[in-house]
Amino acid sequence: MDAENSTKTIVESWFIPIDILAIILNVITTILAIIALTLIICDKSCRTASMILVGNSCVATLMFAVEILCMNVFTLQNDLNQIRYEYPLCVVLGYLSYTTCAMENYSFLLQAVYRYLLIVYPTRTFWHSWQMQILYICISSIMVGIFPMLFLFTGQLTYDVDNQMCQMYLRFSFPVVYMAVCLYMIPVSTTMSIYFILTRYVKRMNANTTPTNALSRAQRDLKMLRRIIILIAILIAICFPYQLVLFLSFFNHAPKQGFRIGFLFGDIGMVVVFTIQQNIISQANREQDQRQAKILRQQNIYDAYINDISALILSPSFNESNRHQLNYIGFKTVDIIKHLSKAQKRDIIFFLYNHKLLSRNKPASQRVDLIGADLTDVEFVRSPSLNCDLRNISLQYILASNIVFDRCDISFALFQGAWMVGAKFIKSIMHGANFGKANLTDVVFDGSNINLIDFSHTILVNSKFLELKPHGTDFTNTDLLNSDLTDKDLSNMKYRFYNTRLPNGTFSAVDSTQLIADGGAENTCTRDSHREWMKFERYSNLDLYTANYRNWSTPKPVNGKCYFGKNSLGVMYQYFSKTHYSLLINNEHAYFNVSAYMGCTIPNRENDRALVDVRCFDQFYNGPVCGGIESNRNLSGFHFYSTSASILKGTVHLRIWIEVNIKSPSKPTDALIQNCFIDDIKLFIFRKDKR
Known part of the structure; x- marks a missing residue:
């Protein structure tokens, strides 16, 4: 210093x-x-x-x-x-x-x-x-x-x-x-x-x-x-x-x-x-090691799968009509595909498709089912080395959020019931594809040919149709809420709209077709069999009446030649699966109207009646009575009865129940035989906005 x-x-x-x-x-x-x-x-x-x-x-x-x-x-x-x-x-x-x-x-x-x-x-x-x-x-x-x-x-x-x-x-x-x-x-x-x-x-x-x-x-x-x-x-x-x-x-x-x-x-x-930076480096190294180990494990799983399925397909004993062999391929594919990379998942689909195991052209009994297969984020992209031709491919009920089809040909493909939230279809050919019952929330159709598509029962919430618009499309019971389709787009296209929720939240016309088969007993009368109506095991069927049936002074039919009747206890019923009204039902806009002509021969008997009721069932066939009609005990002969009621949210099936119950049998001294009867039963569904 x-x-x-x-x-x-x-x-x-x-x-x-x-x-x-x-x-x-x-x-x-x-x-x-x-x-x-x-x-x-x-x-x-x-x-x-x-x-x-x-x-x-x-x-x-x-x-x-x-x-x-x-x-x-x-x-x-x-x-x-x-x-x-x-x-x-x-x-x-x-x-x-x-x-x-x-x-x-x-x-x-x-x-x-x-x-x-x-x-x-x-x-x-x-x-x-x-x-x-x-x-x-x-x-x-x-x-x-x-x-x-x-x-x-x-x-x-x-x-x-x-x-x-x-x-x-x-x-x-x-x-x-x-x-x-x-x-x-x-x-x-x-x-x-x-x-x-x-x-x-x-x-x-x-x-x-x-x-x-x-x-x-x-x-x-x-x-x-x-x-x-x-x-x-x-x-x-x-x-x-x-x-x-x-x-x-x-x-x-x-x-x-x-x-x-x-x-x-x-x-x-x-x-x-x-x-902190040292921790980041250590974490990056760990992630790199984990990625390498994962890649190696995925490759081993992929190689073992290809070798196993190839050996089965190429073996002389393989038969595409052998359901046991096809089920083995399907179960093994669904089991291992969730462990693979996106590219390997794509290659497995091409592998099965090229061996004609996923072809919609074949009967369902000769196709491999991939129900529940995880194809999340998988990308099918046409390139010089990959011809993305997947015409008539069958991928029903797959789990494929964010799946991408880029410049692919998926004409007449079957995606029924698939979960495809966030899917993207980019400049692809989709003529005749079937997306029935699929979930396509947030889907994007960017310049794709979407003619004659089946979107029935499909969720298309927040969907985007860029450049080309759908044409000749089935939108029955489809949810288009917040879709980018304008009123002009909807009016210009040839489509089928029933029970559809539109982009603005309103509903299209409702299919008000009469639902009951043979409500006047005419078909049953002609064939002398209850083909449309089911029998309840604990009770007898209703009988088929005509005018003055067995000289009992029964009335003339309201329409046709026959009607339902009984002089004791008789029951019959029909089921209706109402999945094509599910949007209306689950948004609490669905109502039904049931009507019939009913009555009894002798009035003023409190214990005798004819009735029709409707029960709202869930998917497990459980549920209450939603509404019904019953004959007036003070009147004799046919009279018209009608009622309307809401269909409960979550209803999947409706059951129409017709019953005659005579608890006061006729006496030998009675001038008339007591009978109750039902004719011209009708049931239809309509929309009614919530207050």
């Missing part, structure tokens, strides 16, 4: 503990950086473009930590000796402090730029290569080395006696603003801007017809960038005291020893951030 250039100074009691703590923190950061760099260099799985950029951040942090460590050692030495002394390397270390700090900030920016190129320009593979990343690192290193030279050669770096270090004289001046802009504002604000731009870009990708694998990659890259933003945010928050001192210096109100505290918080920030 040169005694002539040093003078005694007053050292506060907290200087030395602060110096020691700063040295410890920088030593920890240096050790962590060396460990991280060693792992990146030694681990072959880390030799990727993204890990090169992470390694660059580690190098920048290491250099910054070593440089600050040297400054802290000299500061501690001066404080211990209670002297003011501008050591020979003071100016050089001051220059390096700005250079290495800028290098660290720009290393985060390089990672953000890399993620931007991956998401926005995924096909420009040269821009993503490790060679280009090294070039970017070299350019940024030259830049951060050049711009602080303005301070070095213009005498801006001076010895700060109070803080025992060389730095710029901080005041509101061009060099200070230049330093703040180049060192902090440009890299940090640009990194933040890239993150917000990419966030909006990925949201647009999700809204548009972007292939699922491209979207998932973009979301994964955005997640990595979000981690960098979190690191920067933590660093800014911890280094707030330094920023506050810097701001106060513009107005000459900064504490004399404020930068000692500011640099201490900066050291703490480096330790915290690098610890």
Whole structure:
């Protein structure tokens, strides 16, 4: 130490503990950086473009930590000796402090730029290569080395006696603003801007017809960038005291020893951030190992499946009419396909289709059923190496959210009952395809040929029909709520609309067809058999009456020649499956009207009656009576009765029940034989808006 250039100074009691703590923190950061760099260099799985950029951040942090460590050692030495002394390397270390700090900030920016190129320009593979990343690192290193030279050669770096270090004289001046802009504002604000731009870009990708694998990659890259933003945010928050001192210096109100505290918080920030970054590296390595293990496991499962099914198909004993063999293929496919990658799932479908095991042209007994097969996110995309011809393919009741068909031919394909939420059909041929009972919520049809499609009983909520509109389509009981089809689109197309919920939430015309088969007993009378009506095992059937049946003075039929009657207890019933009214029913807009002509021969007998009631059943055939009609005991002969009632939400089946119950038998002294009778029974469903 040169005694002539040093003078005694007053050292506060907290200087030395602060110096020691700063040295410890920088030593920890240096050790962590060396460990991280060693792992990146030694681990072959880390030799990727993204890990090169992470390694660059580690190098920048290491250099910054070593440089600050040297400054802290000299500061501690001066404080211990209670002297003011501008050591020979003071100016050089001051220059390096700005250079290495800028290098660290720009290393985060390089990672953000890399993620931007991956998401926005995924096909420009040269821009993503490790060679280009090294070039970017070299350019940024030259830049951060050049711009602080303005301070070095213009005498801006001076010895700060109070803080025992060389730095710029901080005041509101061009060099200070230049330093703040180049060192902090440009890299940090640009990194933040890239993150917000990419966030909006990925949201647009999700809204548009972007292939699922491209979207998932973009979301994964955005997640990595979000981690960098979190690191920067933590660093800014911890280094707030330094920023506050810097701001106060513009107005000459900064504490004399404020930068000692500011640099201490900066050291703490480096330790915290690098610890988090170390965890990110470790997590990335673990994820890489898990991905490799998963890929290997998937390949083994895929190879074993192909070998097994190929051996079965090519064996002389294979018979496409053998249901046992087809079931084995179907069960095995459904079991293993959920463990495979999206590309392998696609290849298995092509494998089965090319062996004509999924052809709709064949009888159902000669097709493989893939009910419940997981085809989520699978993409069928035509390319020079892949002819996406899947005409007449049968994929009923598959689970295929976000499935994509891009420029494929799926004419007359059968997707009945499939769960295809978020599916995308891009410029595909779909003539004659059947989506009956499928869930196509949020589906996108982008330029696809959608003529003569069966959308009956299909959920098309929030659906988009871009460019081409459906034509000659069956929309019976289809839910089009919030679809982009306009009134003009609906009026121009040839379609079948019954019981359909329209895009604006209203309902189309309701199919009010009379539902009861042989409600006047005419068919039963002609054939002398109850084909339409079922018998309840505990009770007798109703009989078929004509005018003056058995000389009992029975009335003439209301229509035709026959009607139902009994002089004791008789019951019959019919079931109706009302799935094509399910939208009306589940939105509580469905009502029924039941009517009939009924009566008894002898009036005023309280225990004798004819009745018709309707019961609302769920899928398990459980449910209450929804409404019904009963003959008036005070009247004789046929009289018309009618009633309407709502169909309960969740109803799947309706049961019409007709009954004659004579509890007061005729006596030998009676002039007439007591009978009750029913004719011309009708039931239809109609819509009624809720109040």
